[in-house]
Amino acid sequence: MQTRRDFLKDSCKACAGTSVLGLLMTQLSACSSLPVYKTNLGAKTVNVPFTSFAESNLVIVRDMQTPFDILVVKKSETEYNALYLKCTHRENPVSATKTGLYCPEHGSTFDLEGNVTKEPAPAPLKRFTTSVGEGSVTIDLNS
Template identity: 70%
Template sequence: MKTRREFLKDTCTTCLGTVALGFTFSQLSSCSSLPVFKANLEQKTVTVPLTSFAESNLVIVRDMQVQFDILLVKKSAEEYNALHMKCSHRDNPVSATKSGLYCPEHGSTFDLDGNVTKEPAPLPLKKFKTTLSDQNITIDLNS
């Protein structure tokens, strides 16, 4: 199991390596452009304020206690997807873009619902249950 530091180092190295290989800017645009919400995990739930969506319909949710980030996708004012950013092929971290998710390790891609759009990933990304209340979205990491 990788430490958070190793995960972040690998992710940055992968982004830089991908640029060096000549991938288009659109594939990498979210490596640094999506907003990140630094969460506080409490009893296996994370609460994200709706104001986190001021810049984008996508927010990366990051907590130091959780190995992989979560991509929170605003599908409508009432519907949100919370996707575990862990590839189903070999448990590598995936990168999020405005159009989907990409595993730089073996090239799997996923849509914003977590469905596989390009293999070798055999399964969709894991989804967590979300609940909308007041001005917050709660992500249940037990689901």
């Protein structure tokens, strides 16, 4: 026969397990992979074709020669954000999901505008100037 103490202990374990499972499922759904546009960031500008945004309003721009990616966020047909995915806390790579940005090293989080939503990051992510041209969005890497 189960005592009251055993019942409460088992109930707490079940409740905690359910909570952890729910949190894990939420995190996994947010971590679905984003499209990646591979390029050479050695130039002063990068042109990302509009077709790169066919699957998502978020595209990661990657150069295998540099340690940090750029996230391009399509806000509208004529407005884009380009964020350098380098944490302002300790210069670690930032991970992008469909719902926000996360630094796995110390837990800083950022919104899709690059603003800090959870410290220890002291400042927003670096933003590059973007412009819309015919068939692509241009990122000015000198801005």
